[in-house]
Each structure stands twice: as structure tokens, then as C-alpha cells.
Amino acid sequence: MSKDESGALARFGVTDREIEQALGRVKVSAVDYADLYFEYCQSESVSMEEGIVKRATKSVGQGVGVRATAGEKTGFAYSDELTAKDLNIAADTARYIANSAQGTSPLPVSHRPALARNLYPHDRANIEVATRDRVTLLNAIDAEARRYDPRIKNVMAAYNTEYKVMLVATSDGLMVGDIQPLARLQVTCIAEENGNRQVGTFGGGGRIGLDYFQNDQRYLHFAREAAREAILNLSAVDAPAGVMPVVLGGGWPGILLHEAIGHGLEADFNRKKTSAFSNLMGKKVASDVCTIVDDGTLPFRRGSLNVDDEGTPTSRTVLIEKGILRGYITDKLNARLMGIPVTGNGRRESYQSVVLPRMTNTFMLAGESDPQDIVRSVKKGLYAVSFGGGQVDITNGKFVFSASEAYLIEDGKITRPVKGATLIGSGPDILKQVSMVGHDLKLDEGIGTCGKEGQSVPVGVGLPTIRIDEITVGGTKA
């Protein structure tokens, strides 16, 4: 048993024996798989606005989720009480789908040895930052953004941290624990000039501590970037409307991949054949220059995990290789039903939610083009470098993502900034329109949160500069 696991077990106040009994009770012969997921999560937020740090919140929650799967069925129950009695009640509820009497003998679980890797080694003091240190940081951000330009009229910033301890015991006989820190710093600036008000945002983080933001005064860089975007938008002109070539900058614009293809390759939708990508395995879904992976093993990244929420070590999965669809994103249930490998993408928001196949860090590998050449290749189009959120309809494949910082490209040159606009396309088609991929792969700053079936999980994306030959841009200017 690793140190993390023993700490986790002590935290939950549950004995091995109680876990084995509850597992035995739920994992009857008609049940294919069962697991108990224990979670303790403490989150803290300190936020600033109007130049004062006026809000501090803290939330502590713990509980257990018990799950049983039989064929395609899932039975699930959770409790915020962790006594043996509550475990057994949850086990009986989860077993309801199997329609059989409770198991009577404990199901032995062995502790997995300490993981060979720790992607986010932490010092707890560095994760659970003292409130006064957060206050100092936020005050400096306010001053820096206002110093950047006097037209910055309000600065809002928040420093959020999460300290999650999880322990999963499975009917495969496995017991694995992990400690998953998460931090995010977000800055929003409002600029005003002659009655014109505009907003700019910047943020970042990961499975990291306070030192990440302090190194090289990164927090001040966040402040300047948010201020810069707000000031830039003061001079933005109306965005164009219609089909045109679009160049996406590196990093966060990788949200294109997350929406356009990532969700469509999650195994549950493909098992149910409700995805626009169903039956496209091995087929050409992108141009030759596109290779796309989902990788949960990148150190300190927001989307990374040592193990997923079913205890499977995360991995690097090739989704699209030189334009050909190669792999799905799987959890245990869907991998078993589809007869394909488990990729370590079984994730849940908390003990209160069921496991779903979810992305971790999804990005396109670098190509060979010079980013400047990519911009130069466009006669009239859009250059988009920062985005807000995106969304996809899995079934018809239509996806959107909305630019928050974008420029016109005129005769191969980046000219005026334009107002935000939504870009819309079709997942199975859009990557066929990618004609150039830059050598400048960049991962995002660590701000992504993905929603699916009402569950939010942290994710990462990444992209080199790319050229999309044709996509619909939803501006207001004909």
C-alpha cells in the first residue's frame, strides 16, 4: 500500500474488511463489474473585484459512490455518510439492476503498489495556499492591470484551488488511491473609452501549486494579457459573416479538436451508434497533415491524471493518425461492451456521478509549416487566437466555438481586430479542410472545463497554428 492510499483510507475511516464486504455484496454473479469510489474534496476560492479582495469561500465534501454494471446496465448509488451500514445500503441499491440477492462473501482486493510515476508531486502547503498569500497575489494583479492602461476600469480575479483525495476499490480486485491537486487563476478586465466598454480575460493553472504562478511573476503576465485583450477589443470592428479561410493560433484554439472530434470519439456514443463518427474507424476523417492524440500523462497538466476514476493508469491514445481514424476514448464499461482496449479515460465529476469516457489533454501534433507562412497564404480571412467556449451536437456532428480575440487577414497580413464571432462546422468534415499545420505546437494555459451529461471535469487542449481552408464565420458584416 502506498503512502497516499494509507492516508486516504485513514481519511475515510473505512477498513479494508468493510470495503471487501460491500464489494462482495454488490458483485454477485449477474454483475459484470462493480466499484466503490471514495472521495474527499476541499475547494477554496478567493476573489477580488473593485480593487478589494472581498470574497473567500471554502467547501468540503466527502462521500462514496457505489456502482454495478451488468450488460449495458448501470446501477449507481451514493452517500455522504461513510459507515459500513451506508456502504451496504448503497451496494444494495446499485445491485438492483442485477435483480438478484446480495452476495455474502467479501471480495478480496489487493493494493496496487505505489505508482511508478507521479505526474503531479505536491507539497500540501504549496497547494493549500494561505489566504493572505492569495490576497497578496490578487492585489498585485489588480495594480498591474490598471498600470497597463488607464482605460482599464475594473479588474476581477479569482484564485481557486481544489485538493481531492480519491480511492477506488474494484471488483477486478484492485484498490488504488490518488491525490489530485488543481489550481486555477483567472483574470477579467473591463476597459472603457468614450462609452465603449469591452472585456478581456486570461487564466491558467494545472495540477500545480502557488509557486507555478509566482515563477517569473507569471501572475502579472496573466494580468497584462487580460488587460491587453480588453484594450484591443476597444478598437475591434464587426466580424465578417460567411464561409472563409481561418487560421487558428496555437494553444487554446485546440478547443476545435475537443468539440469537432474529441466528443464524437468517446466510446459511449459509438457503442450506442449515436455519434456522427460511428462506423468511421479506419476511415479518412482528416487531411494527411492531421495527427491527434489524447494524452492524460503530461506532468502537471490540468487534464492529466495518474489513474482515471476506475483505477486504470492514464495513457496516450492516438485518435487520428495522418488523417485516419484510429482510436476511441474508453472507460471499462464501454471497452468491455465494444471489445476494445481500456484507455484510462473513465472519469467522473465526483462520487455523486457515474463514470463516463472523457477526454484528458487533447491536441494535434506539430506539422512542418512555418506559422508566418500559414498567415501569408490567406488572401482574405480570419486569424483567431483566443476562444471562449464551444459545444457540439454529437449526432449530426455540428460544432461551434466562439472567438474572443481575432483579426482580419488581408492579403496575407494580420490587420484589424474584429469582435467575437462563433465559428460553426461539421466534425467529420472540418479536419479535411486543414491544409497546413505549423511546427509550433502549444498546449493551453490550463483553463478548460468540459461538460457532459451535467458533469464537469478539467481538461486540456493544444494546437499548432493551422490553416482551415473553409469554415463558416458567424459575424455581422456581410
Next chain:
Amino acid sequence: MTRMIGEQDYTSVAQDLLTRASKQGATAADVMVADGETLSVQVRMGAVDRLTKAREKRLGLRLFFGQRSASASTSDFSRDSLERFVEETCALAQAVVEDPVSGLPEPGQCATDCPELNIHDSTKLQTNEQIALALRAERAAFAADSRITNSEGGECDSSSGRIILANSHGFLGQYANSSFSLSVSPIASDAAGMQRDYWYGVNRSFAKLESPEAIGQEATRRTVRKLGARKAATGRVPVIFDPEVAGSLLSHLCSALSGYALYKGASFLIGQLGQQIAPDFVTIYDDGRMPGGLGTRPFDGEGLPTRKQAVVERGRLTSYLLDTYSGKKLGLPSTGNAARSIGESPSAGPTNFYMVPGTTRPEDILASVKQGLYVTDLIGFGINMVTGDYSRGASGFWIENGELAYPVEEITIASNLKQMYSTIETLGSDLVFRGRIASPTVKIAEMMVAGN
């Protein structure tokens, strides 16, 4: 131990916390406790897909040391944990900066009445009953059209819960509510591909929930009509929002009218109180005491009584949505719109928020358009609350000569919300409450459609 609702007296837990906070030196505090239970059933392709059952409880404490304040929440109600919880929250409050505006509402402002609002139905559904309802809804969807070939499934959920709010001025209020919902999401396919849509019913009273057959049939009607969708041409045209998507225009209005967005300078409606923001046939209410409403509650997140108020009256903006704090920042009294997540400080949001219907039948609104767009679905987040700039992905139908000509998809619609509200041309007569926010059909004079 898990407990049934009502089995445990959480009011004493709330009052105990207030006492502990005071002993630790807090000058004021409030406590919110929520507990509830849910049973969720999902079926797919005629079989059970997922069953979820849970009981949960949570409490949130907000306390003040003079004008310093912090909030915290926990699900651990054991005595020792609560003692530590109060200590940690006190430490948190003492670490932040004084905010001259912070504080509880004045003692005399809190609700003193507790009217019957019909928001709790004690019906307890058995797992098998919910499975049967979800299966019937999905079966009805399949039976309604042979082009339904697959399904994301049917879902039947029931939940009930209780909210207790107490503060150090002596306010103690509580209410129970319930919710029953049924939905189905069929998938239709033809040679060109697949389309998915869904339909749902949700009600605080089980007896008032629509029949599974009605929900299944409507889901199928909405799904099959999308088959064969194509892009539309880029250009400026009139746009009609069906009631489901018209509700989103009211949601954006709520966001812009939230006191917090306004005092931070993050709303496109700053300084518009008393101004004409829409044509004179537009009237919008927020009604926290609508009997049986999904947004109905006797008091708000700070204990202030809810009420019915006109937010837009004959096109003129007559009220923001305010709690005590954001109201003070704007020099206005609270409107009883404090929204509260357990463990957060209050925000401001709508209760039951709706636009008074017009007199035009939806088919007559369609008939008024020679070339235009009828929107049934919107996706994405392309709304800038600071400027009102609006650009979202859309699908629906192209209108030709007053009739729905063919389904369209992969298009965007763009304008500015201020412009959109002021150029509402017609309101339908078809207002139905299917959520906290409700709108009839809305026709906007012109928006930019981007497609081919």
C-alpha cells in the same frame, strides 16, 4: 447514518451553528441547510440503462466579522467537524479585506409570511414505476415514426428536498419542494445522416406531468422534421425563435439585469433603468410566488420575501434583479432575488421569469415572413455580456412565403442583444411554462445569418 427528509431536525443544526459562530466572535451570520433525495432512471432501446439513487445533505455558513466576510460549506454534520468548520470559516473571514457594503439584510426585511405555494408534492414513486414511465415515453417515440432508428434514451427523475435558512437577526424559514421530470431523446436517420432532438416535461406535481405518450410523440415530431437539413445562404433576414429558444433570450436578459453584472460594469444594460429597451407591447415579469412554479419559493437566498414584479413594462426597464449587496452597490433596495448556492455568498437571479404573450398565433407569425429563419436549436456560448454582442450556432427551418420550406443547420445567427430586444416585431400567443424562464414565440425584425 443516512436520513429521510424531515426525520432530522436540521433547524437545530442551523441554530447551533449560529451560536458557535457568535461565540467565535462573528458579528453576524447566516446558515443554509439543504437536504434531499433523488431517484433517476434512464432507459435506452427498451431496457434499463442506468439507475441512480441518492440522499444528500449540505450546509453553508456565511459569517461576518464587522465588514469582513467569508462563506463555507460542508456535508459532514458531525459535532467535532462542525466545530472545526466554524473555526476555519472565522479564520477565512478575518483574512479578507473589509467591504463597507457587506452585511445581512436589515432585521425587519425578512419574510414573515409562509404562503402555500404548491411546490411540494409528497408522491413517492417506486423504481419500477419510474422505469415504466421512461420506457413508455421511449416506446411512444419509436412508435410515432419509422424513421426513428436509435435513441439516446428516456429518463424519468424524481426528487424532493428541503431548504432551511436561519440568520443571526432571528430569521428562521424553511420550505420543501419536489420535482418530477420525464424526457426522451430519439434519433432519426436517413441516407443523409442522423438527427437527434428531445422533448420533456417537468413539474413540481407528479399529477401534472404530461403523459409519456405525449412527450414521446412530440420528441419524435421535433426529431424527424430535422432530417435532410442543409445550410442556408448568408444574409440579413427576419428570425423567428420558437418558445424553447426564445426563453434563452430571456435568460440573457436575466444575466444582464443581475445586480452583480451591473455594478461590476459587466452588463450591456448599465444605466438603462427607466429606459425603453423594447417595443411597448413587451412586458416581462419575475414572479417568485407563482403557485407550483419551478422557480417559486417563499423567501429568497437571504430570507427576504419573494414577490411578483414587472421587470420590463410596456418596453420600459422597470427593475433590475437584486439582492441586498448588489442593491446597495447600485443604491437600490433588494428586489428579493438573492440566489444562493450552499456555501457561496448570494448572487442575484430570476425566480419565475416570463414574457407576457401577445395575441398572434405562431402560424400567423410565420405567415408574415417571405424569406427568413425559424430557429429551433441554438448551440455555443457566443454572447458577450459586456457589449451584448451575440453570435451563436443555430438550426431550424428556412421560411419561404410564410411556410417552413426545409430544415437548415450549420449556420450562425448574429446581432447585438440590445438591438434584438428593441427590434422584437411580434410576440406569439403561445406561452407555456416548462421551466423557470418562459417565453412565447418571438419574431426579431432582422439578424445576420451566416451559412453558405
